[in-house]
Amino acid sequence: MSTLTVSLTLPFKPAKADQGNDCANNLESCSIYRMLPPHAKEYMQRSPHLLEYLHTYPVETYGVPLFFSELKRDLRTMKEPNLIYPANEETYIHIFPDPVDARNYYIPIEPSFLSSVNDLMPAVELKLVNLLDALDRDPISDAERVTVLRELISRVVYVTKPQESVEGLLAQIEAQQGMKSKIMAFLNKDLTAGPDDGEAAALARAPTLPDGRIVMTPQEFKAVEYLMIRDKIDLGVLKPYINDRYIEDVTCDGLGPIFIEHKIFKGLKSIIEFHKSDELDQFVVKLGERLKKPLTYRTPIVDSTLPDGSRINIVYGTEISKRGSNFTIRKAMADDVISILKLVEFGTCNYEMAGYFWICIEHGMSMFMSGETASGKTTSLNAVTAFIPPEHKIVSIEDTPELQVPHKNWTREVSKAKGKGEGEGADVTMFDLLKSALRQRPNMIIVGEIRGVEGSVAFGAMQTGHPVLSTFHAASVEKLIQRLCGDPISIPKTFLDNLNIVVIQSAVKRPSGETVRRMLSVNELVGYNPDTGGISFVEMFKWNPVDDTFDFTGKGASFLLENKIATLLGFPDSRKAEIYDEVDKRARILERLHKAGYTDYKDLFQMLTKVKKEGLIRIGG
Numbered sequence: 001m002s003t004l005t006v007s008l009t010l011p012f013k014p015a016k017a018d019q020g021n022d023c024a025n026n027l028e029s030c031s032i033y034r035m036l037p038p039h040a041k042e043y044m045q046r047s048p049h050l051l052e053y054l055h056t057y058p059v060e061t062y063g064v065p066l067f068f069s070e071l072k073r074d075l076r077t078m079k080e081p082n083l084i085y086p087a088n089e090e091t092y093i094h095i096f097p098d099p100v101d102a103r104n105y106y107i108p109i110e111p112s113f114l115s116s117v118n119d120l121m122p123a124v125e126l127k128l129v130n131l132l133d134a135l136d137r138d139p140i141s142d143a144e145r146v147t148v149l150r151e152l153i154s155r156v157v158y159v160t161k162p163q164e165s166v167e168g169l170l171a172q173i174e175a176q177q178g179m180k181s182k183i184m185a186f187l188n189k190d191l192t193a194g195p196d197d198g199e200a201a202a203l204a205r206a207p208t209l210p211d212g213r214i215v216m217t218p219q220e221f222k223a224v225e226y227l228m229i230r231d232k233i234d235l236g237v238l239k240p241y242i243n244d245r246y247i248e249d250v251t252c253d254g255l256g257p258i259f260i261e262h263k264i265f266k267g268l269k270s271i272i273e274f275h276k277s278d279e280l281d282q283f284v285v286k287l288g289e290r291l292k293k294p295l296t297y298r299t300p301i302v303d304s305t306l307p308d309g310s311r312i313n314i315v316y317g318t319e320i321s322k323r324g325s326n327f328t329i330r331k332a333m334a335d336d337v338i339s340i341l342k343l344v345e346f347g348t349c350n351y352e353m354a355g356y357f358w359i360c361i362e363h364g365m366s367m368f369m370s371g372e373t374a375s376g377k378t379t380s381l382n383a384v385t386a387f388i389p390p391e392h393k394i395v396s397i398e399d400t401p402e403l404q405v406p407h408k409n410w411t412r413e414v415s416k417a418k419g420k421g422e423g424e425g426a427d428v429t430m431f432d433l434l435k436s437a438l439r440q441r442p443n444m445i446i447v448g449e450i451r452g453v454e455g456s457v458a459f460g461a462m463q464t465g466h467p468v469l470s471t472f473h474a475a476s477v478e479k480l481i482q483r484l485c486g487d488p489i490s491i492p493k494t495f496l497d498n499l500n501i502v503v504i505q506s507a508v509k510r511p512s513g514e515t516v517r518r519m520l521s522v523n524e525l526v527g528y529n530p531d532t533g534g535i536s537f538v539e540m541f542k543w544n545p546v547d548d549t550f551d552f553t554g555k556g557a558s559f560l561l562e563n564k565i566a567t568l569l570g571f572p573d574s575r576k577a578e579i580y581d582e583v584d585k586r587a588r589i590l591e592r593l594h595k596a597g598y599t600d601y602k603d604l605f606q607m608l609t610k611v612k613k614e615g616l617i618r619i620g621g
Contacts, residue, residue: 008113009257009271011096011105014056023051032059040067043086048219049111050084050092057094065094071246071264073346076514081265084109087244090226095265106260106268108240110230112223120224123206123214127156142307145233153228158213159221167207235290235306236283237272238329242308247331248374254323255280261374266515277324284314284325308332309401330400337404339601340383341594348376348505349519350550351594353541355587356522356561358608360501361387361469362619363565364443366462368450370472370480371505376517377471378402378448380505385469386605388444389612395437397430398448406605411440430454434461442466449473455489462498477502477523481535496535497527500560510548518543519550526559555580569618582618589616 023030032054033044044051054064066083068075075081080097081104087093094107131152139145207215216224230239241250241260249261255277258270274280288295293302295316302314309332315321340354361367361384369377385405388394393409401414413436416428430447431454437445438461445461447454447470458468474480480502484491502523509515522541529536540554556577566579589611598607611617 009273010107011098011271012058012062015058015060023055027051032064035064037067039069040084043067043092047090047092047111049113049223050109052219053092053094053109053113062096065096073264075264076266078265080104085246087240091240091243093240093244095268098269101269103259103267103269104265106262106270108270108272110240111219111226112230117216117220117223117227119205120214120216120220121227123208124153124156124224124228127212127214128152131155142233146229149228149232150225153225156213157221157224158209158215160215160217165217235287238287241270241329242306242310242331249331250329252280252325252327254321254326256323274324277318280325281316284316284327287312287327288314288316305400306332311400332400332402337382337601338379339599339604340386341590341599341604343380343383344590344594345599346517347548348380348517349541351587351591352552352583353519353522353550354590355583355585356540357384358387358586358590359565359583360560361467362389363568364465364467365500365560365564366468366498367501367503368470368472368480368499369503369505370474370477372473372475372507375505375507377505379517380503380519381446381469381471383601385446386601386608390605390609392443393441394444394446395440395442396446396448397433397437397454399430400448403446403448404601405446406602411437411442413437431457434458437461438464438466444469446470450489452488455484456491459491459495459498463495468499474504475506476504477521477525477537493533493535494528497525499525500564501525502537508545518548524554524558524560586617 023033027033027041027044030051033041033051036044057065062082068083068085071085075083080099081095082097084092084094087108090111092109094105094109096105096107098104128149135148139148209215230236235242237258238250241247241258246263247260248263251259251261252274253259255274257273260268260270262268274283285295288302288304291302291304291306291312293304293314295302295314297317297319300316300320302312302316304312304314306312306329311330311332312327314325314327316325318324340349340357343349344351344354357367367384369381371377382402382404385394385403385407388405388407390407391409392407393411394405394407395411395413396403396405397413397415399415401412403412405412413433415430415433431452434445434447434454434457438457445458445466445468447458447468449471450458451473458470462468472480472483474483481493481496483489484496485493502525504520504523505517506520507515507517508520519541520543521539524538524540526536526538528534538554538557538559540552540558542551542553543549544551558579561579561583562576566576569579569582571578593604593607598604612619
């Protein structure tokens with residue numbers, strides 16, 4: 001990524017930051033620092049640029065923002081959020097209210113946010129050119145590139161010591177040696193072809209020692225190093241959004257601001273904006289090159305995966321995007337997977353439904369999590385994987401790596417599309433990986449999402465006794481059946497009963513105005529009805545929107561529980577109804593584990609394994 005200048009449109013008139021730098025050297029003398037809570041003071045000590053930002057922020061008008069080390073879901077109820085939280089150790093996020101718009105402001109506070117290093121960056125880049133050319137070998141991985149770049153920057157920069165100013169240091173050298181002109185000559189001598197006028201001007205603007213090193217304060221050095229790594233190796237101005245674990249989607253519609261869908265504060269607008277078409281075009285072209293998916297007028301659309309696993313779609317040029325190039329990023333799921341007990345806590349399902357999933361998945365039933373985009377399908381699919389027996393071998397197949405499985409015997413496979421310039425070879429599709437998975441003798445196959453011909457292989461796997469868990473885009477059981485039986489999946493209706501359970505999930509709006517995710521229904525597919533030509537299914541659970549609860553509508557009428565699982569558990573025909581007691585028992589176990597605090601995904605999996613080993617649940621066949 002090349003360095004790109006974008007506009008930062010602050011939503012307030014900046015205050016004068018007269019004492020920001022002095023406060024960084026003597027925190028206790030800073031009036032703003034003294035009024036902060038202890039954990040916020042720790043942030044200031046670690047990140048002086050955050051304190052500098054607070055000196056620019058009009059505290060007298062808006063008050064000191066609240067500081068949070070992590071965000072809880074109850075913050076959603078804040079009417080006018082004014083708070084700061086860390087995206088990582090370097091970058092902080094300020095959520096700032098906009099009283100006249102539905103979207104509040106999202107302000108990334110990076111080490112380079114306020115430090116004016118515009119005069120230093122060109123000079124540092126020129127100094128680095130020759131050092132990069134002299135490298136014995138090119139670094140291969142991004143980690144190697146970061147290490148090399150840090151080392152090279154440290155060689156061309158002199159960082160002032162405490163109580164040592166840039167101006168004072170240069171004045172001392174000039175007074176002692178009277179060699180300002182010699183310094184300028186030295187600046188230019190290490191460029192092989194000699195600098196042109198522009199390069200000479202860039203070097204002249206940067207304060208420099210006689211040995212050629214550029215003089216910077218510690219804060220300037222941190223800003224320069226951050227910008228170099230961000231723009232040359234990382235994803236440029238997108239870096240804060242990628243680092244922020246609370247972001248779900250990032251959208252640039254063309255010229256104007258970047259928009260964010262936030263897990264806590266929903267729709268937000270960034271202060272980072274694109275105002276010129278050529279700058280936006282340049283940015284997306286460089287982004288495509290970074291992903292090894294070049295964008296041109298002949299191939300203006302790219303679907304790819306970012307290094308962190310997030311999905312990205314880019315549309316290039318004004319011919320097909322009238323407001324300018326655009327892109328959308330669907331963030332990859334973080335490693336801290338939401339457990340089924342967290343879903344119960346959020347109201348997505350209840351304990352009884354969780355107990356039903358537990359007994360069904362444990363006994364090899366196939367299940368699809370179905371719903372529209374952003375309904376939480378993948379989150380719920382991840383949550384129920386904790387119910388897969390710990391001794392099972394699992395193979396997961398995805399086009400974007402989002403699944404997290406706690407089992408040790410887990411083969412994780414990701415499809416790959418060959419990019420331009422990658423030589424000979426073919427794409428590795430989900431269809432290819434699914435066929436390969438059937439040769440690996442898995443106990444469970446998890447498919448990230450079924451969209452096309454891989455669906456026929458998945459149903460073939462179910463017919464041969466391989467349970468399959470997957471997500472699917474359909475808002476009802478009827479729509480799911482239509483899509484499965486139509487092109488390009490084309491499953492014969494007589495095969496559909498190999499799919500045992502369909503969960504319909506959606507993002508719904510409650511009377512309070514809050515958008516929540518709910519499992520609208522849990523359905524068992526019974527089979528093909530030759531008389532009607534349709535597929536019979538039984539609704540086992542149904543969400544009641546009036547009181548936001550779930551009804552076990554299929555209790556006493558479950559085909560799976562009574563005719564499949566009860567048999568596996570050894571229930572005689574006369575006592576098959578007792579299978580519902582087993583579901584209740586598991587629901588109570590989950591409720592007790594929840595009250596005991598086992599809400600972490602991996603902790604819950606370990607406790608479920610312990611429950612099974614101690615014989616607290618009935619295990620069959």
